[in-house]
Amino acid sequence: MRSVLSSASEALVLLIRCLVSTYTFITLPLYYVIQKPWRVKANYSTLRARPLNHGEEDFVVYRSVTKISDVHAKFIQDKLDTMEKVFCSAVSQHKNKPALGTRVILSEEDEMQPDGKIFKKFLLGGFQWRTYTQMNDEAENFGRGLRELGLKPFENVVIFAETRAEWLISANGCMKQNMPIVTLYASLGDDALIHGINETDVSCVVTSQQLLEKFKNILPSTKNVNLLIVMEDPLKPLELEGYGDAVRVRSYQEVIRRGSEASKSGKFSGVLHSPKPGDTAIIMYTSGSTGAPKGVIMSHQNIVNAMLSYTDVGPLYKNDVYMAFLPLAHVLEFISESLWMLFGIPIGYSTPLTMTDESSKIQRGCQGDASVLRPTIIACVPLVLDRIQKKIKEKIEGGPAYKKAIFNLAMEYKNEWIDHGYDTPILNSTLFKPIRAFLGGRIRFVLSGGAPLAPETHKFMKTTLCCPVLQGYGLTETCAATTLMDFDDNSWGTTGGPLTCCDIKLVSWVEGDYRINDWPNPRGEIHIGGSNVAVGYFKQPEKTSKAFYEENGRRWFRTGDIGEFTQEGFLKVIDRQKDLVKLQHGEYVSLGKVESELKINSLVDNICIYADPTKMFPVALLVPNFDQLKNLAEKSGIELATIEDVCNHPRRQQMEQLVLKELQKHAVKCRLQKFEVPQALTLLSDIWTPDSGLVTAAFKLKRKNIQDHYQFLINRMYS
Structure with a gap:
């Protein structure tokens, strides 16, 4: 029986191949005129960076050949060199446009599963939006509210919460009063959380109601903390008791109210403590893969220069919509959201538990966040893209043999024509439409960072989502900015060319047998130098001096990653010193x-x-x-x-x-x-x-x- 089905599938695929070949032969001249493939192919090999020296020493330095954008030039001209100024500029430009959107949770209900188990599921409404003006008022009042509660400029404030609108508003409120924010992942264990709080000497922690319980255990180990500010849960009452007499617990809305009343009374008028470019904006704790998390000190000018370099890469449009779900304590997400604000792009907040129609907290019959928001841009880490790819493949593998054969034929056909500079609009709007619908159906491009993206996943996701998947390379120590693929880049396994904010130096690593005279491409340890390179590690001078250095008036960071530059100026991250075993x-x-x-x-x-x-x-x-x-x-x-x-x-x-x-x-x-x-x-x-x-x-x-x-x-x- 199986052999009969297999033969039938093969015959069907052969018939489809014949029909496709006939269609291609007839329509190729039309596609040639409309799509201009010679231009597309020429863009594949356009030079992205050139070496400044030619291997006369044990290193080679590459610099971007991209011109800075009009937006970038205007920011330099207007001296918008702090995050507070960038935020104010975005508000003045976009005023009543929707800025931050949060899905309304109508209820949480029990739902019986096919196996008899009962899970809690959300019944969700639409997105409620704050305009830029409303967001700015809230941020200003939050900053004033902190001052009313006794905090002073230059005093560190920890934000320990899930990604949500209030996270970004709190951060901007702190920056308006020149209070550095300390970012800690919401998934941190108790020891790492205690370490971050104590090392930065904070007295105030901004957290969420879901994470508040943690503090009953850790407050005895964080003696300086005397104020907890809690972002409320929309469904559950906030319990403020049980945290000791020495610790004040205040709701987020109460802080806003205090700031608003202070403004109306005339005690505050505008921003009293605007930061300077060299002031600390963020102490961002790394994930700590090789030991205790390190606090990376980022100045305002570090972050602004990193963010503006992304404006040089490609076009952003007025009808773009961004779906946010990565941790805002991750530098990629923070830089991304700050960039979208600059262009007036609405940011809709999601979570991995509610993102798609099949997500674990979505009630049966209710749409996931992507289906409601229909974003055009998302930022992912490779882990997310790997899981999406596996889900798609599992569905294909679990279906009839003929569907699998047709899908594989479509992938092969599309990839072949993309290599020749063509797109396949009919395939995109038919066979790949259900896959695009998984993320709302309107995705225009995907950003990937945080770790290397496997070439197979990269190619698969670009083909099935029918849009560019732009892989970038950056670290917390470089404010997420080093390289990024552009929209014309058709390579796999590369991270694009250098951004305009930095140079990239490859230094020969003889022990690992990586040298800048390697043929056909130079290879070596990646050092990054530029205005985006962070100040150093908080209270860790030895680690700072080991990882950072000054050379020719420029600050450099030793990454420990091994890179290779292609002839077109693309950077490939091919290894890591600590991951290499002989x-x-x-x-x-x-x-x-x-x-x-x-x-x-x-x-x-x-x-x-x-x-x-x-x-x-x-x-x-x-x-x-x-x-x-x-x-x-x-x-x-x-x-x-x-x-x-x-x-x-x-x-x-x-x-x-x-x-x-x-x-x-x-x-x-x-x-x-x-x-x-x-x-x-x-x-x-x-x-x-x-x-x-x-x-x-x-x-x-x-x-x-x-x-x-x-x-x-x-x-x-x-x-």
Whole structure:
């Protein structure tokens, strides 16, 4: 029966190929005239950066050839050099335009699942919008309210909350009074939260009602904190008791009211403490993948220069809409939202739990945030794009064979014509329309940053979403700005050319065998120098002097990443010094590279590759996708009821061998070298979360913690 179906699918695909070939032959002249593919292909290879020196030393410096935009030039001319001035400029330009939108939560109700379990789900209404004027009034009143509660200029204020409109308004309110904000991820564990609060000597923490309970446990360890400001939950009453007599707990709305009353009484008139360009705007804590999180000191001019360099990349339009869901404590999200405000682009707030129609907190029959907002721009980290890709592939794999064959044919056809400079509007509006609808149906481009995006995921998402997926490279220490692909860039696995705010230096790293005279492209450690490079690490002078340096009047940062520049001036991040392990026979394995390739496989939820320098091969610790593992196990007669069965199953070794073989097949497709491919694997039922201490708040692996935690399993694999 299967062979009959397979033959029928093959015949159908052959027929479709014939029809497509005929259609292409007839319409090609028309597409040639309309789409002008020769221009598109010429843009693929346009020079993005050129070297300033020619390898006479052990480094080479690259600089962007892009001209600054009119917006960028006007900001320089008008001396808009602080975030407070940028914010005021956006308000004066856009006044009554919608600025920040929040979805109305009508109720939270129990919903019975097919398996009989009951989950809490949201019934949601539409988006309610604050205009730029309303947002500005709220920010000014929040800043005044802080002053009324006893805070002073230059006093640090922690913001520890989920991404929401009040987060951004609070930050701008603090900046209007020249109070540096300290950003901490909402997913941080207690120890990291205590560390950030104590190190910055804060007395005031702005948090959300959902996170307020944490402070009952940590307040005894944060002696300086005497004021908690709480962003209210729309459904639950706010309980202000139980935090001790020494700590005042005030609602966000009360702070706004205090500031408003102070303004009306004449006590405050406008902004009394406007910051200067060199003043600290943010102390942003990194995710802490190699130890305790470090507080990166960003001045106002650092952030403004980084943000303005993004205006040089490509067009933004009046009808654009941005959907915000990444943590605002992440530099990519903060810079993105600040940039959209500059252009008057409405920002609609979402969460991973409510983003799509299928998200876990969306009540059956209710639309997800993307379907209601219909954004044209989103910013993602690779983890999100990997998961979207896996969902799409799972649906295709789970459908009829003929649908899978047609989908693969469409992908092949579209990619071939894109390489020749053409687009495929009919395919975009038919076969790929349901995939675009997953994110609202209007996505114009996607920004990806925070970690390397696997080339396969990059290509897949660009093809299926029918829009540019612009990968960038930046760090907290460079205010998220270093490189970004432009709209004409058709490369995969690159991060585009340098932004106008900085130069990029490649320095030969002989130990890792990366040199600037490597052929055909120079390779080396990436150093970034420019006005976007941060001041340093808060209260950590030794780490600051090790990572930052001054040269020829410019501040530079040593990234520890290994890069390669192409002939067109594209930067490829190809390795990381700390991820590189030399095996027993002298081969170098890049752990991060292997992980990024293998995590695309649908069996993988999370993976950590470990390589012992005294051995000949790496091994893998793998958290599986349970549904995919269950399907694979059933084919071999192994039954699994829950994820916990994975570790306790009598045929666990057999399952691990099945998964290992699948990963090894996948590794061959990804063209990994034999010595890079894991030769042993352990399946884990643990879910790696920031609370477990095995991943950071940004879900980057904490390798040392993972190694320590699973050392006995690593020893077993090597034995």
